[in-house]
Amino acid sequence: MATFISDVLQDLKKSKTDLSNLIIVLPSKRAGVFFRHELSKITEQPVFSPEIFSIEAFVEELSQLQSINNVELLFEFYLVYKELTPSNKQDNFETFSKWAQILIQDFNEIDRYLISEESIFDYLSAIQEINHWSLNENPTRLVSNYLDFWKRLKVYYKQFTNHLINKGFGYQGLIYREALENVQNYIENTSSKMHVFLGFNALNTAEETIIQELLQNNLAKIYWDIDEGFFNAKNHDASLFVTKYYDNWKYFKKNPFNWVSNHYSKAKQIDVIGVPKNVGQSKYIATILNNLKANNHTLDKTALVLGDESLLIPVLNSIPKHITALNITMGLPLKTIPLATLFQHLFLIHKNPSSSFYYKDVLNILSHAFITPLLQIDDENHLNKITKTIKTNNLIYISIADLIKISPTHKLLFETLFANWDNNVSKALEQCQSLILKIKNALTLNKKENILSLEYLFHFNSLFNELTQLNSEYAFLNSVSSLYSVYTELLNSETLDFKGEPLEGLQVMGMLESRVLDFETVIISSVNEGTLPSGKTQNSFIPFDVKIENQLPTYKEKDAVYAYHFYRLIQRAKKVFILYNTEVDALSGGEKSRFITQLELEDIHEINHKTVVPKVPKTENPLIEIPKTDSVLKSIETYAAKGFSPSALTSYVRNPIDFYFQKVLKIKEQDDIEETIAANTLGTIIHNTLEEFYEPFVGKNITVENIDSMKSNVDRTVTKYFKEVYKEGDISKGKNLIIFEIAKRYINNFLDLEATDLKNGNTIEIIAVELENRLELDIPELHFPVFLKGTVDRVDKRNGVVRIIDYKSGKVDKNKLEIINWEDITSDYDKYSKSFQVLSYALMMDVFNRFNEPIEVGVISFKNLNEGFLKFAKKDKPGAYAKKIESLNEELLNDFYNELKNLIIEICNPDIPFLEKEIK
Structure with missing residues (x-):
């Protein structure tokens, strides 16, 4: 070639x-x-x-x-800016850096294109006056400062360029202008x-x-x-x-x-391939390379050009193993290295000084791949201990003292990570470098396995050394926030270079690295609008029309640059693979590049189009089936002897596999930290509060005065149980404060309902609160004892009728306590689990032997208290005109008992496996 x-x-x-x-x-x-x-x-x-x-x-x-980097340019420019700007109008370095970077780019363009600074800066200043405030006779201070800024641009430019030339430095444009002079x-x-x-x-x-x-x-x-x-x-x-x-x-x-x-018109194989997502392109590139290898195609004259350079890591992870000769011309951006996330988290928590830190931020840092090994002592990693303590005590915010108390051995590490930086730049840099040294000492214990990690660490150490040097030389960084701004700028410009043989094997490069180079086979990725070409972007103080007037480049010229590189790449190539992302997303839009459309319209080459869809294997998730082995049956017998609870039995009705995991294997769901109070926590607090209120009146009739006394203690009692159950969770603000107030409102509303009932002439005797029951069931079919156990929230006697009451903090509809067919109670969890629960309480209390009065069972729902006591009822048929039986009788309870017995026999039957249900 x-x-x-x-x-x-x-x-x-x-x-x-x-x-x-x-x-x-x-x-x-x-x-x-x-x-x-x-x-x-x-x-x-x-x-x-x-x-x-x-x-x-x-x-x-x-x-x-001598050329200097952008960060040094910023510092040098700030020196000039402070000299030329009155102290009462000066921005701090952090604010200055945000607009100064754009201005330096404009200075660069002006110099590279030899534009007269006199004319362009005067022109820009005049535009601002005309467009905005020139007609205002008495401009505000803000307006005056704004116009004054535009007038000073010319002075900034002249002084800045002279300052750099005197020091022997220059940005690219200034270097070009001086080169022309020489x-x-x-x-x-x-x-x-x-x-x-x-x-x-x-x-x-x-x-x-x-x-x-x-x-x-x-x-x-x-x-x-x-x-x-x-x-x-x-x-x-x-x-x-x-x-x-x-x-x-x-x-x-x-x-x-x-x-x-005349190379472009010669015969070429051009394949245009639409692939969903960037990772899909990376994987398909591997397919192309494998096909080339299968066809005995050498890769020495093959280039893989990444239109979007962020694809580098997924592409490298997808390169087939048989490709051993590989040269990468672009560096790996330092910001993509795992260590970058660690310092990002550190800056995040220290930008706003605090004595305690949000638990997720703490865990993000301690669980980072570079920090976790530092918490290892012998065979124990103290991260597990810290995580468990945080969850057990529901710690939302954690201080250094808390961490040291949990793991005193790591006191120095915690102080290095979390000691307050006091918004002091020198202290921040010192802490970061100290952390790097600690990580290095740990990594060097096993140097061979940690070569790459040590390389990462070296580059970050160099970066912080540079920051330290800049801070000592210029002393403009006066806050952690300004340090983070400069750190980010340096991080974005630094790369970790790959080592390779530049003339052998597959060449992986960006679009600009391909200049002047020719390859027989070219693979170009991300040929989408917004990437190739990059589209209309304006990062300049110079308006579009002023650029046109002064013949400065605009997006039109930028598009032409990409067009040249694209066509030059395929000009001499024999095989060309063009990949684009077909997926619509917020940034790329999924639109193929105009370059592809242009190739089609030229009609010079035959273009092979195809859209690649990843092969998604049809995965069947068979329902889990667990046979009842001897050990499983033994566990069930042990559990039956301790006692089935109504909630355990309804969990089996809902999904037998849940019962197996929770009751047989005793696997509990991991407790998460409750940032926002969970529904079960709210329910526990309501139950505990009402238990404390009503327990002193067991065996007594309650009065309106008793209720009034309870109401005066609602705030204190609810607060006590919140602190007890929610531990160190914060209820002073946000959603938790709202939920705290809801809990008080629920209890006050319940007490108001009770007081109104009493005022209407009704009597209420409290028989029991939070009553624990345990009953042995007579099931001849089983050769081992079976018990039913549970705690009844409240038993009272209202106007001579005994009521067995279950509190529910959520909403309960009345129709979910009305049953027509008894077999439904052990098959339809969603509709009848509440009925199952209250009937179980009546059964285990042996109500007909304990009470001679009529008996009702039901629910009080705090979310729909206006409905009052929602009674269980047996209906003879569906519809509004059905007959209801609301008082328990022996026939009803026997019918329920038969269903309960059949359910327990099924659970204990060795021939019926635990079979997972599909939960919708």
Whole structure:
């Protein structure tokens, strides 16, 4: 395969150019590696390599300025800003950094495109006055400060650029402008060397001017890589820039234009594949690579180009194991490394100083992969102990003292993680570096297994060292929040570089790394609108129309840059796989790129379209079936001897497998921390409060005065039981406060209902509260004793009628206590579990032997108290005109007993397995 670089070298060799005496300028450092490789192929004998520069390095050489990173630029700019801005109008560094980064980008554009700062900043200032407040004779202080800011931009720019030049530093645009200033001096002192520029496309004005100056002085050659299919087409974005240079540069009026090639129209296999989601694309890339391997296709001339570079990790995880030669040209962003989440959590809890921390934040930190090993002592990890204590005591907020009390051994670690940073930047940096040292000491105990983790740690240590140096040199960071802002900026720019052989195997790269390089097989991912091209984004103080006026690049030029790279990638390729995300989501929208549509409309190549749907195996989740082995039956016998409770029996009715897990295996659901009071907690508090109120009156008739006395103690008693049941949970604010007030309202409403009943001439005698019962059942079919047990919330006698009452904090409908067919009571949990429960209480109390009065059983629902006492009833048929029996009699209780007995026999039957029910 003849690549663009090899064609250039052949042309230079053919013209008998002394290759050793050349200065090669390329769009990227990466291209220099491939240039040297191609150079070694065409030379028959050893030669000195020409000087090879990326365009940025070449321009930096011309300017004699040193490039510095964005964070240092911010600090240097803030120095200038503080000098030029009155103290009463100065922003702090954190606020300044948010708008200054955008402004530096604008300065960069202005310099790269050689725009007169005088005209553009005066123009911007005038626009703000015209658009907003120029007609206001008495502007507010805010308005005056705003307009004053725009007027000072020109001063900021001049002072900032002078400040940087005096220190020998520069941002990219300033370096370009200074390079242009020095180009004539450079030409005079470099007359013996020929410069070769190759593979360029979108040049800024400074680059254009520098290259033209060298061309006009016969010190340069330039090789373009453009296909005639784009060059000759009208309004094709791929040739937007190159055709402009061809038309406008004086050099090409008298000199040849190298080159317009003819590769794109040659036969190619182009597959356009729609794949759902980014992970789906990663997995399908693996399929493509496997197919290439199966067809004996070598991967040395294959490139995997990630349109969305965030796919790097899922793609690497999907690369087939048989691919051992792999080169990754992009770095792994430091922000994607697991260690980044640890420091993110730390900054989160320390940005707002506090003596205690939200339990989830604490557990997020302690359960982090880099922290958990530090809690290990011998065979015990104290994280489990801490988690259990937090859950047992319902600790929503935790202090260092709490943690030390739970695990005194780790006092120093807890202080390193959670000691208050006091909003002090130096202390924050010191604590972070101390933590890194602790983690390092733990990892080095098993160095071989932790090589990668130690590498991560090294990079974060370097990052915090840089922050420490910046803080000591500039001292502008005055809060943890401002430190976090700078930390985030540094984190976003730092990468962990991969090691690999740059010329062997599969090449994994981003779109910009592909400049000048050619491959026989190209796989391009994420070819969606908003990614390729990136779409309309405006991160600038300079309005769109002002950019047009001053010939600054807009999204149109940015789209053209991506169009050139996309088409150049497939220009010489023989096999092209283009993947796009078919799924609609908030960011990408699931729309394929206009580049794909353009390929279709050109009708030059036959394009194979397909949409890939992942193979989802049909998974059947068979219902669990547990046979009743001897050990299971033994457990059931043991449980029967202790006593079946009504709730246990109804859990079997609802789903036998739940009964098996909870009662036979004794597996309990894990208790979670109640941030918001749970329904069962609310119910417990109501039960406990009413038990305390009514227990002193057992065996007595209650009076209205008794009820009034209870009402005066509602607040105190409810608070006591909240603290007892909810432990250290906070009920002073938010939803918990509302639920606390609801509990008091429920009890007050219940007492009001009771008082009204008494005032209407009714009598109520309290027979029992929270009465525990246990009854042995007569079941001849079973050879072992069976008991029924349960606690009745309240038994009273109202106007001579005994009532067995169950309290429910939730809503209960009256029809759920009315039964027609007895067999339904042990089959329909949702409808009849309440009836089952209250009838069980009546049965185990042996009511007909204890009471001579009429007996009713039922529920008081606190959510619909207006319904009063909801009685159980037996109906003879459905409908409104059915006859109801609301008082218990022996026949009703015997009918229920028969159903209960059959249910227990089924539970104990060795031939009937525990079979899971489908719960809807």
